[in-house]
Amino acid sequence: MFDKATLQQLYRYSYSLTCDEHDAYDLLQTAIEKYIQAKIIANQPVAYVKKMIFHRYIDECRRNKLVQFESIETENQEETIFPADFDVQTLEELMVNEDMAKQLLQSLEPDEREIMYCWAIEGFSTSEIAEKIEKPKGTILSKIYRMRKKLLEKFSDNSSDVVEAGK
Amino acid sequence: MSKGNLKKVIREHVEKQALSESQLESLMQIQNPNSETEKQAAKKQFRWIAIAAVFVVAFANVFYFSMSPELTLDQRIGSEVAKNHINLKPLEIETSSMQAIRGFLTELDFMPMESALLAGSSKRLIGGRYCSIQGITAAQLRLKDDQSGQVQSLYQTVYDKKVFSGLPQLEENKKPVTVYSKGLAVDIWVEKGILFALTKENKQ
Numbered sequence: 381m382f383d384k385a386t387l388q389q390l391y392r393y394s395y396s397l398t399c400d401e402h403d404a405y406d407l408l409q410t411a412i413e414k415y416i417q418a419k420i421i422a423n424q425p426v427a428y429v430k431k432m433i434f435h436r437y438i439d440e441c442r443r444n445k446l447v448q449f450e451s452i453e454t455e456n457q458e459e460t461i462f463p464a465d466f467d468v469q470t471l472e473e474l475m476v477n478e479d480m481a482k483q484l485l486q487s488l489e490p491d492e493r494e495i496m497y498c499w500a501i502e503g504f505s506t507s508e509i510a511e512k513i514e515k516p517k518g519t520i521l522s523k524i525y526r527m528r529k530k531l532l533e534k535f536s537d538n539s540s541d542v543v544e545a546g547k
Numbered sequence: 548m549s550k551g552n553l554k555k556v557i558r559e560h561v562e563k564q565a566l567s568e569s570q571l572e573s574l575m576q577i578q579n580p581n582s583e584t585e586k587q588a589a590k591k592q593f594r595w596i597a598i599a600a601v602f603v604v605a606f607a608n609v610f611y612f613s614m615s616p617e618l619t620l621d622q623r624i625g626s627e628v629a630k631n632h633i634n635l636k637p638l639e640i641e642t643s644s645m646q647a648i649r650g651f652l653t654e655l656d657f658m659p660m661e662s663a664l665l666a667g668s669s670k671r672l673i674g675g676r677y678c679s680i681q682g683i684t685a686a687q688l689r690l691k692d693d694q695s696g697q698v699q700s701l702y703q704t705v706y707d708k709k710v711f712s713g714l715p716q717l718e719e720n721k722k723p724v725t726v727y728s729k730g731l732a733v734d735i736w737v738e739k740g741i742l743f744a745l746t747k748e749n750k751q
Binding site for chain 1: 551553571573575578
């Protein structure tokens, strides 16, 4: 049985994916119900439910055709589309306000949202994220690079909105 | 709106999100096996179990009674004799003479007789009437023990091998078989082609 603190943690994970309070609650409620009904005995229940939440979210996105499917080729190419000297630290150092952060989250793809959650909330390193979501580290770096680029482009209309470190 | 580094701002934004107390309670209730939903489910499950149990018991009864052997011959005789004795219907002839009994119960297919087992006992014949054992016409003789005052019934009918096979025969040095029914002991034996059944007070 999940205590209130764990439920809050799971809810925040759901929110990181959906960026919507109601959708996050629905997603969490459905996952908890399914977990209880299935009488699953997981070694790591929280991780297990998070996986359930993520898969359900992806399913819903597919149903609503919110996910742009990438070919295997594209995914493999991602490993090479970030500069060799790219430092994840540069993403962290971007200066934004809460509205901008929220807009950025909403503009991300579902898998990018999960990476953002692992990076910003869980505090995982790129290696840990790669291990957790079972993708090559290069793919993670590529996605982080793309997220940074997206953020800069999104707020390019007003260059003073986003301040890059050292600039 | 103040700015901060992306990681910090996103973390703070996400961490601000929280389930309301009612949402938390609802999720806790989902997990609680004693929640109303679960109780209702358990009730429903119990109802089905109860229905199933009724069917199982009914089936078991049918199975048991269909498969269990019928009462043995001596048990059937004992039961019938005990029942008749308890009813203690009025005598059709009151006499202490076996000869008088024979003269009165003329419709019998046999001649009522005294048993060697009762010879010299304190039991005294006081009368008789017609009856039947296992559908065969029989004589119900009534005896009274002068010492104990106990009234006993002695049933006699013709020994039909097809119907009464397996009962102990005195001529074969067998002892009467005793069966118990309705709180009475009933001794059953075959003697000189006659089936005897004698009720006794159960001393067990």
